[in-house]
Amino acid sequence: MTYCVGLQLDRGLVFxxxxxxxxxxDNISVFRKLFTWEIPGERAMVLLTAGNLATTQAVVSLLDERNVAASERSPSLLTVPSMFQAARLVGDTLQQVIAERRDGGQSQASTFNATIILGGQIKDGPPRLYLIYPEGNFIEAQPDTPFFQIGETKYGRPILVRAYDPAMSFEEATKLLMVSFDSTIKANLSVSTPLDLQVLETDALRLGVSRRIEDTDADWRAISDGWSDALRSAFDSLPGVTL
Amino acid sequence: MTYCVGLQLDRGLVFxxxxxxxxxxDNISVFRKLFTWEIPGERAMVLLTAGNLATTQAVVSLLDERNVAASERSPSLLTVPSMFQAARLVGDTLQQVIAERRDGGQSQASTFNATIILGGQIKDGPPRLYLIYPEGNFIEAQPDTPFFQIGETKYGRPILVRAYDPAMSFEEATKLLMVSFDSTIKANLSVSTPLDLQVLETDALRLGVSRRIEDTDADWRAISDGWSDALRSAFDSLPGVTL
Incomplete structure (x- = not known):
């Protein structure tokens, strides 16, 4: 499976x-699921993928090719005028890749399905965060629902819902995401380190801090090891029940 | 959906x-999913159900009828010699009820599926806790995995895994289950109060404390309202991350 989160803060986006x-x-591998594009000072985008790996790799390759081949450069993620147009481009590409395989005779369209989180900012526009469905349509994060999860979303959701604060620093948000990922990784074998972190600061218009978090990462270890004790203390701090 | 948990402690079982x-x-109802049988001083059993309501009600009715009609009284939950035989009886009944509908022409056997937790104790045997599958087979809780969940299991699992301790009192176990249910209820609309609690003390051979927990229950409110703050404090107590 997969677990990816994109989080919208006052200061920017964290993935x-x-x-x-x-x-x-019995057949596991390590593949990157976080992809970035930027023209420093002009635009920066981050894309997270969950679902069929052949589908998501094809989508990213097609998006990349359009950026490289001058003849096909319009529309591309490096030329679209807005994040809304970027989401449309990614959604259309995703829908086409799935349709190609489905039309190849496979009856199980869901086999090739994938879901994508796209976030970023283009000059003169605000940072925006989208969740893109296999059908190519998409929704945008709003203050009421300021984050998107894809893949194995359930184990890590309670802490996100309760500890998220839009005024968080990038460091606090990273810590929150690490706790959410720790709960997921401890419960689902198909989600695992290393993790890929990417920060996009509002109005920086370039990629911010990027980090690969290995299982031996000191911050990760402190949080992963500390969370069990912290949870147990939280539990003990609750009032007792009388039977 | 549903959420039910059966927990094995040194002192007994809590459901x-x-x-x-x-x-x-757009069509929700309140139905009891916790059922009990007892012959005080001789045996006490608790059964929790998840899945198709027609299936689970039929299973419970069939188990009850066998207890009532003297001619059909063997085997019944009130006469089987061991908890293992009780689990076999429940499993066979469940598998037959599902088969009847499936053989009625419905191709989607899973539509009628249900899963059952059965726990209890019969004189001269230890307390035992089983998870019974739609196919009629079952597994038994062991010290390594001392609890079973059915229905919406994911949101409430991290706290169970981390805070469970076999030496817990029944009060602490109830508190733990309430926290697990609170996380689930806050995340999944198809799980909701009122909750049904049942305690079985080891060697009591009769039903222990039983309680219906409404949304206004004082203990439940204290835990449901307190858990968000406790979680946030736990999060704040973790070391910071440097980017």
Whole structure:
């Protein structure tokens, strides 16, 4: 499976993804699921993928090719005038890649499905965060729902819902995402380190801090090891029940 | 959906179930999913159900009828010699009820599926806790995995895994289950109060404390309202991350 989160803060966007892919529990691999594009001073975008790996790799390759081949450069992620147009481009590409395989005779369209989180900022526009469906349509994060999760979303959701604060620093947001990922990784074998972190600061119009978090990462270890004790203390701090 | 948990402690067994059933989000009802049988001083059993309501009600009715009609009284939950035989009886009944509908021409066997937790104790045997599958087979809880969840299991699992301790009192176990249910209820509309609690003390051979926990229950409110703050404090207590 996969676990990826894109989080919208007052200061910008933060993305974290795992890297485990699997075709059965006896066939696991490490693949990057976080991709970036930028023209410094003009635009910066981050894309997270969950679902069929052949589909998501094809989508990213097609988006990249359009950026490279001058003849096909319009529309591309490096030329679209707005994040809304970028989301449309990614959605259309995703929908086409899935349709190609489905039309190849496979009846199970869901086999090739994938879901994408796209976030970024283009000059003269605000930072925006989208969740893009296999059908190519998409929704945008709003203050009421300021984050998107894809893949194995359930184990890590309670802490996100409760501890998220739009005024968080990037460091606090990273810590929050690490806790959410720790709960998921401890419960689902198909989600695993290393993790890929990417920060996009509002109005920087370039990629911010980027980090690969290995299982031995000191911050990760402190949080992963500390969370069990912290949770147990939180539990003990609650009032007792009388039977 | 549903959320039910059966927990094995040194002192006995604790069961908690929600009561919401739904046929679509626009058609919800309250139905009991926790059922008990006892012959005081001789045996006590608790059964929790998740899945198709027609299936689970039929299973419970069939188990009850066998207890009532003297001619059909062997085997019944009130006469089987061991908890293992009780689990076999429940499993066989469940598998037959599902097969009847499936053989009625419906191709989607899974539509009628249900999963059951059965726990209890019969004189001269230890307390035992089983998870019974739609196919009629079952597994038993062991010290490594001392609890079973059915229904919406994911949101409430991290706290169970981390805060469970076999030496817990029944009060602490109830508190733990309430936290697990609170996380689930806050995340999944198809799980809801009132909750049904049942305690079985080891060697009591009769039903212990039983309680219906409404949304206004003082203990439940203290835990449900307190858990968000406790979680946030736990999060704040973790070391910071440097980017």
């Amino acid at each position: 974290l993804s795992d890297t485990r892919t699997n075709a059965g529990v | 908690l179930s929600d009561t919401r059933t739904n046929a679509g989000v």
